[in-house]
Amino acid sequence: MAPQRATLLQVAQRAGVSRSTASFVLAGRHQDMRISEDARQRVLRAAQELDYRPNLMARSLRTKITKTIALVSDTIASDPYAGRVIQGSLAAAVARGHLLFIGETEGDPVIEEKLIADFLDRQVDAFLYASMFTRHVRVPKLLRDRPVVLLNCLGRSTRPGHHAVIPDEMTAGVDAARTLLEAGHRGGIHLVGHPSGGVFAARERLAGIKEGLGEAGARLAGTIDCDWWPHSAYEAVGRALAEGLELRALICLNDRIALGAYQAVGEAGLAIPDDVSVLSFDDSELAAWLRPQLTSIGLPHYRLGWQAVETLLGPSAPPVVQRVPMPVARRGSVAKPRCE
Known part of the structure; x- marks a missing residue:
C-alpha cells in the first residue's frame, strides 16, 4: 500500500501559518502577498520535512491549466536525423516546468485527428505541430483555436496565422x-x-x-x-x-x-x-x-525544438516566422583550387 501523501493543510499546520499562506508561498507568490521571510522559510522547511508534493490533478481541475504541451508530428520521432528536435523541445519544456507529450501520425489524417482529440481530452494546454521536412501545411481544424506553434513547417497563407520556427x-x-x-x-x-x-x-x-x-x-x-x-x-x-x-x-x-x-x-x-x-x-x-x-x-534540430517551445510558452505576440541559423561545420573537404 502506497504511503499517504502529505496535504497542504498539514504543511500549514507544521509551519504555524494559515493554509492560504502556505499555498501562496509554495506558488511563489509570497512577495505579492507580503508574507514575511520567516514565515516563508517555515513553510518551505515544513514542505521538505513532509515531502510535500502538490496535487497537480486537483490544481489543473481548479485552474484549467495542466502545464502540458503536445508535439504532433508526421515522422520526426522515429527519424534518426531529427531526433534532436524532440530533445530540444523536451529540454525547453522541462526548463519551464511543463510535461511534453509526443504523438506521431505517419502522415495519416485519420490518426492525426484521433491523436489530437485524445490530447484535447487530456486537457493539453498547447501544441507544437511539426513536420519532418520543411513544407507548407494546413493546420488541423481541431487546433485552429488553440495555442499552436508550427515546428519546421509553415502555414499555407502568405500572412502568418501561427508562429512558425524553421531553419534559415x-x-x-x-x-x-x-x-x-x-x-x-x-x-x-x-x-x-x-x-x-x-x-x-x-x-x-x-x-x-x-x-x-x-x-x-x-x-x-x-x-x-x-x-x-x-x-x-x-x-x-x-x-x-x-x-x-x-x-x-x-x-x-x-x-x-x-x-x-x-x-x-x-x-x-x-x-x-x-x-x-x-x-x-x-x-x-x-x-x-x-x-x-x-x-x-x-x-539546427535541437535549437528548432527549443525555440518552438520557448515561443509557445512565451509572452503573447503577433505571429511571425522565426528562421533559426544553420551553423557551418568546416572540415577537410574544401581547399583552395589548384588553378583557375
Whole structure:
C-alpha cells in the first residue's frame, strides 16, 4: 500500500501559518502577498520535512491549466536525423516546468485527428505541430483555436496565422557560396542534386547559393541533376566526369548526395579536396565519418525544438516566422583550387 501523501493543510499546520499562506508561498507568490521571510522559510522547511508534493490533478481541475504541451508530428520521432528536435523541445519544456507529450501520425489524417482529440481530452494546454521536412501545411481544424506553434513547417497563407520556427535555409545557401569563395573558388562550381521548386529546402538553398555567388560576381557553372541519395549521385557525378565536365567544387544538397559524389570522384582518380572541393548540407553523422571529413551546413534540430517551445510558452505576440541559423561545420573537404 502506497504511503499517504502529505496535504497542504498539514504543511500549514507544521509551519504555524494559515493554509492560504502556505499555498501562496509554495506558488511563489509570497512577495505579492507580503508574507514575511520567516514565515516563508517555515513553510518551505515544513514542505521538505513532509515531502510535500502538490496535487497537480486537483490544481489543473481548479485552474484549467495542466502545464502540458503536445508535439504532433508526421515522422520526426522515429527519424534518426531529427531526433534532436524532440530533445530540444523536451529540454525547453522541462526548463519551464511543463510535461511534453509526443504523438506521431505517419502522415495519416485519420490518426492525426484521433491523436489530437485524445490530447484535447487530456486537457493539453498547447501544441507544437511539426513536420519532418520543411513544407507548407494546413493546420488541423481541431487546433485552429488553440495555442499552436508550427515546428519546421509553415502555414499555407502568405500572412502568418501561427508562429512558425524553421531553419534559415536561404542564409545557409549564402554561407555555402561564401565558404567556397573564401577558399578561392570562382569557377567550376556545380550544384549536385535535384533542385525541385516544390521542395522548400532545395528552393531556398539554391536561391541563397546564387545570391552568395552573385555578390562576388560568380555563378554556378551548372547543375548535376540526381535524386537525394548516394547511388543516384554516384552515377550522375561519374557521368559528368566521364564526359569531361570540369568540376572544381561541388555543392551537394545533402550529405547522402555528398557520399555518392565522394565515391565517383575517387573512382575517377581525383582527390578531395586537392582536385575537387565538396560542400554539403545537413551535417549528419555521415559528414564526420567521410574521409576527408565533409564540410557541411547543419540543420539546427535541437535549437528548432527549443525555440518552438520557448515561443509557445512565451509572452503573447503577433505571429511571425522565426528562421533559426544553420551553423557551418568546416572540415577537410574544401581547399583552395589548384588553378583557375
